[in-house]
Amino acid sequence: xxxxxxxxxxxxxxxxxxLVAAVFxxxxxxxxxxxxxxxxxALTMDSGPKVGEAAPTFELKGLDGxxxxxxxxxxxxxxxxFLSPTCPVCKKxxxxxxxxxxxxxxxxxxxxxxxxxxxxxxxxxxxAKLEVFPYVLSTALGMAFKVSRLPHAIxxxxxxxxxxxxxxxxxxxxxxxxxxxxLGVGTVQEYLGTSH
Amino acid sequence: MSLDPIVGxxxxxxxxxxxxxxxxxxxxxxxxxxxxxxxxxxLPAAWAFAASLLIATVELFLGLFLLFPxxxxxxxxxxxxxxxxxxxxxxxxxxxxxxxxxxxCGGASADQQISWGLVARNLGLGMLLGLAGAHxxxxxxxxxxxxxxxxxxxxAFGLYAAANQLLSNxxxxxxxxxx
Numbered sequence: 390x391x392x393x394x395x396x397x398x399x400x401x402x403x404x405x406x407x408l409v410a411a412v413f414x415x416x417x418x419x420x421x422x423x424x425x426x427x428x429x430x431a432l433t434m435d436s437g438p439k440v441g442e443a444a445p446t447f448e449l450k451g452l453d454g455x456x457x458x459x460x461x462x463x464x465x466x467x468x469x470x471f472l473s474p475t476c477p478v479c480k481k482x483x484x485x486x487x488x489x490x491x492x493x494x495x496x497x498x499x500x501x502x503x504x505x506x507x508x509x510x511x512x513x514x515x516x517a518k519l520e521v522f523p524y525v526l527s528t529a530l531g532m533a534f535k536v537s538r539l540p541h542a543i544x545x546x547x548x549x550x551x552x553x554x555x556x557x558x559x560x561x562x563x564x565x566x567x568x569x570x571x572l573g574v575g576t577v578q579e580y581l582g583t584s585h
Numbered sequence: 586m587s588l589d590p591i592v593g594x595x596x597x598x599x600x601x602x603x604x605x606x607x608x609x610x611x612x613x614x615x616x617x618x619x620x621x622x623x624x625x626x627x628l629p630a631a632w633a634f635a636a637s638l639l640i641a642t643v644e645l646f647l648g649l650f651l652l653f654p655x656x657x658x659x660x661x662x663x664x665x666x667x668x669x670x671x672x673x674x675x676x677x678x679x680x681x682x683x684x685x686x687x688x689x690c691g692g693a694s695a696d697q698q699i700s701w702g703l704v705a706r707n708l709g710l711g712m713l714l715g716l717a718g719a720h721x722x723x724x725x726x727x728x729x730x731x732x733x734x735x736x737x738x739x740x741a742f743g744l745y746a747a748a749n750q751l752l753s754n755x756x757x758x759x760x761x762x763x764x
Contacts, residue, residue, distance in 0.1 A: 410743060413747040416751050424757075475685060476620075476687075477617045477618075477621045477623075477687050
């Protein structure tokens with residue numbers, strides 16, 4: 390009898406461990422599905438202005454008080470970078486953004502976009518030393534581009550067309566937006582779609 | 586009330602796993618974690634990086650203390666103090682109405698937004714730590730007890746990780762519904 394009980398406990402323990410592993414794997418897979426279908430990487434959901442289409446045009450007041458045109462034909466392309474003071478990944482990307490602004494300054498203008506409390510934004514702008522970038526606060530801008538998660542970047546070319554867009558979490562993903570412009574492919578999905 | 590020593594040991598081992606994986610994640614991505622600490626806005630922004638390193642180091646030592654329960658008998662209570670502190674910061678921000686903050690919990694609970702669900706989770710964890718710190722009876726323990734301790738800690742950690750994954754899935758599901 391004791392032997393049976395001991396054996397039963399051991400078998401049950403193994404089964405419980407297996408079940409826990411299975412439950413965790415299931416939850417993790419559900420999480421991965423959400424990540425895949427939500428815009429992660431320079432992947433995009435099919436919402437907002439499509440790649441190749443004309444970007445919605447805006448004339449916004451920057452934090453410095455000057456007018457910043459967005460989406461109009463211009464001498465340089467525009468990288469619209471959506472961020473917020475409360476987004477840690479955005480902060481991680483700021484040094485990369487500054488380096489990009491220097492190395493790509495021949496053809497690229499970087500505009501930071503956010504919304505919310507002006508004072509908090511100005512404090513953030515000063516503490517993160519972002520004065521070199523035009524900085525606009527506009528809820529309408531985020532709505533027009535259907536930005537749902539941060540940090541989000543949109544590359545608009547000199548003719549005012551959206552060339553690539555997506556959620557960016559790393560230097561590679563920012564660069565992938567530029568590559569997409571050079572290759573003429575808008576999103577990772579599109580690239581994967583054509584290569585198959 | 587006195588408990589069997591295995592209860593306390595298993596709980597200590599579980600929290601050792603939780604704290605060690607949490608500290609590992611925080612130290613590995615320390616710049617992101619510093620941003621998280623800053624995001625909570627309970628300290629001057631200039632202190633954020635130092636505070637984040639301090640938090641991760643405290644967590645690391647708590648994990649080590651709990652791994653060897655004999656060495657620091659007060660370890661569960663220290664853990665409870667740490668947990669209460671971070672939960673208080675969490676509650677302050679939830680009361681401010683901010684749910685868009687990254688939890689910054691690290692380890693098995695990485696990539697989560699703060700919510701009342703997290704507060705409830707921490708209350709549960711706090712009670713467990715209280716059990717681990719409670720007085721336990723003494724008895725001779727053998728290899729079967731060691732196996733049981735490891736089994737209980739690993740299983741509970743698996744459940745904890747699964748629960749955290751579900752907590753972090755939930756806002757994403759909501760987001761899909763509204764997009």
